[in-house]
Amino acid sequence: MTNRTEDPGHNEQASNLEKDPSDWATGDERMTGAQASYLRTLCEEAGVEFDDSLNKADASRMIDELQHKTGRGEDH
Structure with a gap:
């Protein structure tokens, strides 16, 4: 078995x-x-x-909301 160290950059x-x-x-x-x-x-x-006219942050929030509403963001 190999010991693997976790890449600290991965968590960031x-x-x-x-x-x-x-x-x-x-x-x-x-x-x-x-x-x-x-x-x-x-x-x-x-x-x-x-x-x-949405900015990046508002667009992202709306995408999340609409993914939930439409079921597109659901993992199957």
């Missing part, structure tokens, strides 16, 4: 993936093209109006 990367959007350094910037595209799709599926 994982925690960054879990960071609250309100804590993002770039959260106030305009949402990315990828966010806009996916959010537009989710809005159509959920019957919600798409708001193209």
